[in-house]
Amino acid sequence: MSRRLSRSQDGRPAAPVRIVHLGLGNFFRAHTAMYTEQAPDADAWGIAAFTGRSYAMAETMEAQDGLYTLVVQNPEGNDYQVISSVVATHPGPDVEQLLTYFRDPQVAIITSTVTEAGYVRTSGGGLDVDHDGVKADVEALKGGDLASVTTVPGKFVAGLVARREADAGGITFVPCDNVPDSGHMVETVVRDLAGLVDDSLLEWVDANVSFVTTMVDRITPGVTDEVREAVEADTGVEDPAAVATEPFTEWVLAGEFKNGRPAWDEAGATFVDDIVPHELRKLWLLNGSHSLMAYAATIVGRPTVYEAISDPTVAGWVNDWWDVAAKHLPLPAEEIADYREALLERFGNPRMKDALARIAADGSQKIPIRIVPALNAERADGGEPIGAERAVAAWVLHLRGLGAPVNDARGDEVTSLAEGTLEEAVVRVCDYLSIADAGARSSILTLAQELEAAAA
Ligand SMILES: NC(=O)c1ccc[n+]([C@@H]2O[C@H](COP(=O)([O-])OP(=O)(O)OC[C@H]3O[C@@H](n4cnc5c(N)ncnc54)[C@H](O)[C@@H]3O)[C@@H](O)[C@H]2O)c1
Numbered sequence: 001m002s003r004r005l006s007r008s009q010d011g012r013p014a015a016p017v018r019i020v021h022l023g024l025g026n027f028f029r030a031h032t033a034m035y036t037e038q039a040p041d042a043d044a045w046g047i048a049a050f051t052g053r054s055y056a057m058a059e060t061m062e063a064q065d066g067l068y069t070l071v072v073q074n075p076e077g078n079d080y081q082v083i084s085s086v087v088a089t090h091p092g093p094d095v096e097q098l099l100t101y102f103r104d105p106q107v108a109i110i111t112s113t114v115t116e117a118g119y120v121r122t123s124g125g126g127l128d129v130d131h132d133g134v135k136a137d138v139e140a141l142k143g144g145d146l147a148s149v150t151t152v153p154g155k156f157v158a159g160l161v162a163r164r165e166a167d168a169g170g171i172t173f174v175p176c177d178n179v180p181d182s183g184h185m186v187e188t189v190v191r192d193l194a195g196l197v198d199d200s201l202l203e204w205v206d207a208n209v210s211f212v213t214t215m216v217d218r219i220t221p222g223v224t225d226e227v228r229e230a231v232e233a234d235t236g237v238e239d240p241a242a243v244a245t246e247p248f249t250e251w252v253l254a255g256e257f258k259n260g261r262p263a264w265d266e267a268g269a270t271f272v273d274d275i276v277p278h279e280l281r282k283l284w285l286l287n288g289s290h291s292l293m294a295y296a297a298t299i300v301g302r303p304t305v306y307e308a309i310s311d312p313t314v315a316g317w318v319n320d321w322w323d324v325a326a327k328h329l330p331l332p333a334e335e336i337a338d339y340r341e342a343l344l345e346r347f348g349n350p351r352m353k354d355a356l357a358r359i360a361a362d363g364s365q366k367i368p369i370r371i372v373p374a375l376n377a378e379r380a381d382g383g384e385p386i387g388a389e390r391a392v393a394a395w396v397l398h399l400r401g402l403g404a405p406v407n408d409a410r411g412d413e414v415t416s417l418a419e420g421t422l423e424e425a426v427v428r429v430c431d432y433l434s435i436a437d438a439g440a441r442s443s444i445l446t447l448a449q450e451l452e453a454a455a456a
């Protein structure tokens, strides 16, 4: 007879809320919440977590007092750990509750994993002021109706307005999405929005708010019934909030904390002054090859990372891309070689069922930062970055309906780029991605034709 998790039965008292998290998804449960759990001062740092737009995970976790099972899928078998750092869960639309936390001087940190698209930016990196949700948030904030905001930047700014009114002191944003210079990214959207609704907030932000940049790494697939069944069979717990992940984990942070932080360093996180090499290593080598496989490997009938990397042709494409990226990474060759080797091992973990359809989502936010910088840099150096160009070619075909389905925050805009003949599609997508080099465009067309011919 299986049981459900509960704090009283599992002997896990709840810590006071000092961290608020936006985006109660799989990755947060596998990574950020786990670091807080493992910090030696975890009993002082409880997390209140909000879902995005839905209610489901908040309700599921509330029913088990925020506890959940973390499943580490080692190649040789699972490890199970009950995580207790999440002490309260709330549906994303409950902005009143979010404001209550912002008004609390004890709350010191706002973490987020809301996907790249959640920060509602233009391709230039600023707040997308033409976005309908942002426009509505501007009006709500101007009218003092803080609880009506719906976008993530809207929630951040509403929270800061509430915190200033409550004179609750310093606070730090710690975004944990796969975005380079993520602290600066959040600072930009917050400042852009604050500037539109209340200029005086900017000065208060200068004095009271800091933005920490992070590099986060732990491959966390969507949860399957197989995972939940293994938890029940092996631990006797029926846990609808269980999440499965790989053994590897990394968290690198840079920046100042205004109001303290957990001893995450003692739980394995690394604090650095210069985060750029760490970000680029991970974003280009791991996420770049992920995106390449998500588009190219699904076209040739490989639906998961494991199946893709086990196919020598796809593995060759990944290596082609890594060869391009390696030339433009500001890192010692040996470090890059070690990371490539480790990635092959991680991708080759047969127990991880990581669907490439998950990774394919929101390519409009990912291809420009994961692939295009190295592609353009190599062309500018007179090289032929075929490994990068193949990723773009595959994305063009993906937008034309081949391979993984399109699920993109800018779906209408980017699929319309790929209409018409393949030649027209390549030109429009290259314009969109700022790939101007004629040789690159011609190579992308040839590679797209080859991939189309190889489609499963
Ligand atoms: N899964 C991984 O392997 C992994 C690893 C490193 C980093 N990340 C980062 O974490 C992010 C989330 O990944 P996940 O696996 O937790 O996904 P997930 O789908 O499990 O969770 C995403 C969360 O973000 C919310 N969300 C989505 N779009 C939003 C929007 N437009 N506005 C507000 N909230 C929104 C969702 O409601 C959900 O709570 C990724 O986009 C990535 O940047 C993921």
Ligand SMILES: O=P(O)(O)OC[C@@H](O)[C@@H](O)[C@H](O)[C@H](O)CO
Pocket: 116, 178, 216, 217, 218, 219, 220, 286, 287, 290, 291, 358, 359, 361
């Ligand atoms: O999470 P996304 O959507 O930004 O990217 C998909 C994957 O590349 C990503 O989730 C990786 O699994 C992760 O970044 C590994 O740390």
